[in-house]
Amino acid sequence: MATRSDRAVRVPAQHTPTDDRPRPADGATHVVENQPPPLAGFDALACDPALTDAVTREGAGDALAHLGTLAALVASPEAREHARLADTHPPVLRTHDRYGHRVDEVDYHPSWHWLMGKSVGWGLHGRPWLAGPGEGAHVARAAGFYLMSQLEAGHCCPISMTYAAVPALRADPVLAAAYLPGLQTPHYQFGLAEPSRKAGLLAGMSMTEKQGGSDVRAGSTTAVPGADGTYRLTGHKWFTSAPMNDVFLTLAQAPGGLTCFVLPRVLPDGARNAIRLQRLKDKLGNRSNASAEIEYTGATGWRLGDEGRGVATIIEMVSMTRLDCVLGSAAVIRAALTEAAHHVAHRRAFGSVIGETPLMQAVIADLALESEAATALGMRLAGAVDRGERDFLRLALPASKYLVCKRAPAAVAEALECLGGNGYVEESGMPRLYREAPLNSIWEGSGNVTALDVLRAVTREPDSLDAVLAEIDLAAGADEWFDRAVHELRIELRSREERRARRLSEMLALCLQGSLLLRFAPEEVGRAFVASRFLPDGPWRTPGTLPAEAHIDALTARVTPTP
Incomplete structure (x- = not known):
């Protein structure tokens, strides 16, 4: 006589699956596949x-x-x-x-x-x-x-x-x-x-x-x-x-x-x-x-x-916490990118692995550029602390904080969308990253405060501007669109109007990022960053709009986590 549990899992003979097909667990209606494995145990350095x-x-x-x-x-x-x-x-x-x-x-x-x-x-x-x-x-x-x-x-x-x-x-x-x-x-x-x-x-x-x-x-x-x-x-x-x-x-x-x-x-x-x-x-x-x-x-x-002299005394502390704002925002961008790249590498839709489709590759590649630029800039700032480059840090720190921290919420939102509805669910971990993303742009001086600090450094401390421009100019001649952007930056520096302080901050940080990637990143990274961030008709608006010549397969492979 069959027990209740036997009856619960019995399948009519004509519907018995072959031995090599997965079987549903007790009480399950069917087998659910096409779920990415848990993201754990990967090499966080190998994919970065x-x-x-x-x-x-x-x-x-x-x-x-x-x-x-x-x-x-x-x-x-x-x-x-x-x-x-x-x-x-x-x-x-x-x-x-x-x-x-x-x-x-x-x-x-x-x-x-x-x-x-x-x-x-x-x-x-x-x-x-x-x-x-x-x-x-x-x-x-x-x-x-x-x-x-x-x-x-x-x-x-x-x-x-x-x-x-x-x-x-x-x-x-x-x-x-x-x-x-x-x-x-x-x-x-x-x-x-x-x-x-x-x-x-x-x-x-x-x-x-x-x-x-x-x-x-x-x-x-x-x-x-x-x-x-x-x-x-x-x-x-x-x-x-x-x-x-x-x-x-x-x-x-x-x-x-x-x-x-x-x-x-x-x-x-x-x-x-x-x-x-x-x-x-x-x-x-x-x-x-x-x-x-x-x-x-x-x-x-x-x-x-x-x-x-309270402000002058505590400014050392504020400068170093601003460095960590840049590093923290670079980190949340990287964490969101890791989750998205992992998900799309394992998830199938409409008959294809979505990470292998051209449009999704373009999105991941663009997020990878954002992450690489933020990371390279943050580490350059840390190197400046080690070497005591005070003039460089005086201007580069607030400009970097302005741009990298501003970009974090948009980058995390795009990465969240790569997971679809799953990304909007707390269990995915993406909502935690999304809630975290705006924070560093507010702490230690929100956008306007930081941009005004950039303007003060440019106006009152010319040695800081010389140091940053010298760093940017190390990539001169590497790319015509980059050279054009640097030329536009120098024109912008003549204005020094308060209402344009945000634009100046963004241009300074973007040119720093472009200089670093053109000099030190693989050619496909530097070229794609410049082509997408320094277009003649203005900056890019949403991820996934890279130019046709971008090597999106290489950019994607560079950042996808592997066990």
Whole structure:
């Protein structure tokens, strides 16, 4: 007598499939095929020659074996699951303990701590500053940051702020001695404690106020000096990310004007500093990372730099976080491209593998160009940090941030569409990338603020313009359309009108990208980039509109992940 399970799977003889055909599982109506395999376990370096070439070119080739191990970790199923969980379970604010005492702490999912432990352990925070100039430490770190940002961008915020805080803190030997050892050690220790008692520290920045936004000079937080050399800060900060970090750089109005201060969460005597977490922001993306509104209620701070020189003091930190904005946007473009290239390489439609159809190849190839240009430019900036090219960075950084961060949302949206409706579903991971994509264009100065900074550098610091034009001119004569674009850039530079600051920023960054790709990328990459970005009738509008002579098969193969 047949059991219920036997009857459930019995098939009439005339419909019995042949032995070599897949059979449906118990309870299934039919076999579902034509699904891409999970994207995990691939070689994240092998399908990203733009990164490996740039690491070698910028002086950190010896780090490639080390980076290969990190790339394998980033592509592992375990790491990808931690990234998903950290985003799915956002942090939770606890203002008070069970007895009603004020604690102002944030609880994170264990996957957040796993990610933080890996990035700190790999030295992606303050550690590169221990190396000397020209040793390639910042290039190697930039590549590692780029890889970890592809995995999960939220946790990279405190990593970036810690990296950026080191050069600012170096301005004061006493504060540097107190905090730099902890900020540069490869140990992650979560929780509030007196800094000297912790195995490792993390830094943050707290500048934005309700009434000012990017206009930090409009801040109304006050700082009253005390007899012991410290200050008491009172005020409200509208946006402070990673509030569980150990020490923060902040701006406040001292008697001598806007000044930079260093505020630890826990004071040297072990008491909690008077920093109150009011609420966490409900953000569009970057959800694994807590961003808080805070109040200083007589918080103790130590002055960093002279009174009235707050912006000049903290600008070192802003510059380095802008570098990470470029790297982070390059990473989210690369992550979206990887997902799209993998999907179309395995998915069939209308009788063909969609990744082998000419139109889809054109789209992937165009996204590949966007990714390669962003990666090459980001690594060139990191190389400039290693070599101390301050004039070049002064202009190239804001121009690069403007363009690369602006391009990220459009590139991710196009990559998402390659997955069709599957890309719009959370399980694909693409919505997380899409929510993340606009962020870096806003943080550390949104589009207009960054473009105006470009205009200031061009107008007030001519050495920075000379340095950038010298870099661009290294590709002179390589392509007639590129030469024409550089000529148009020089004409644009004569205007220096505020209303044209965005156009100038875009042209500067595009010419930098074109110069790098023409000089260092394979010919089919450089030529296709210039042909599509410097057309005589204006820039391209949507991906997949490459000119006929573009070698789309080579461009696509160059970036498709393989096991």
